[in-house]
Amino acid sequence: MAHVRKLIRDNVTTTLTGLATTGNNVYQTRVYPIAEDRLPGIAIYTSEEATLFGSMNFPRTQVRTVTVNVEIYVKAVADYDDTLDQICLEVEEALTADLTRGGYAKDTQVLRFSSDFSGDGDQPVAYGTLEVSVDYATVENDLETSV
Numbered sequence: 682m683a684h685v686r687k688l689i690r691d692n693v694t695t696t697l698t699g700l701a702t703t704g705n706n707v708y709q710t711r712v713y714p715i716a717e718d719r720l721p722g723i724a725i726y727t728s729e730e731a732t733l734f735g736s737m738n739f740p741r742t743q744v745r746t747v748t749v750n751v752e753i754y755v756k757a758v759a760d761y762d763d764t765l766d767q768i769c770l771e772v773e774e775a776l777t778a779d780l781t782r783g784g785y786a787k788d789t790q791v792l793r794f795s796s797d798f799s800g801d802g803d804q805p806v807a808y809g810t811l812e813v814s815v816d817y818a819t820v821e822n823d824l825e826t827s828v
Contacts, residue, residue, distance in 0.1 A: 682825040690749060692782040693749050693776070696775050697725065703771075706721065709724075720806070724751075742818055743818060744816070746816050749814075751810065753808060756805070764807070785827045787818065790813070791814075792813070792814050793812040795809065
């Protein structure tokens with residue numbers, strides 16, 4: 682089995698694979714850039730997690746909030762913002778189809794969007810990041826099972 686955080690990240694990846702604009706160009710990475718022939722594309726990774734304890738006696742219940750970043754990459758000569766917005770529409774609607782992330786989470790919320798671009802190369806690349814907050818609970822001695 683795996684940490685519930687990984688199971689949630691895998692669920693987000695599966696949920697966002699096959700969208701109309703990005704198709705199967707969905708990757709769990711933040712280290713390696715997405716190749717030009719795989720754009721538009723999505724990179725998914727977790728960036729931080731906060732834990733609160735919901736009980737006092739061992740084993741304690743942990744209430745966790747993990748941040749899942751969904752980075753969207755588009756390469757074009759015009760209409761970057763329109764394409765980013767279209768992909769965000771598809772991503773956000775797909776994520777709301779199951780707020781429990783396959784039963785591993787209590788809630789999923791899209792909290793923030795930011796965007797930027799790079800003018801390097803023959804065509805600029807625009808990118809946007811959706812910050813997604815996912816709440817889940819575990820018991821401190823069993824991080825492979827959500828409660």
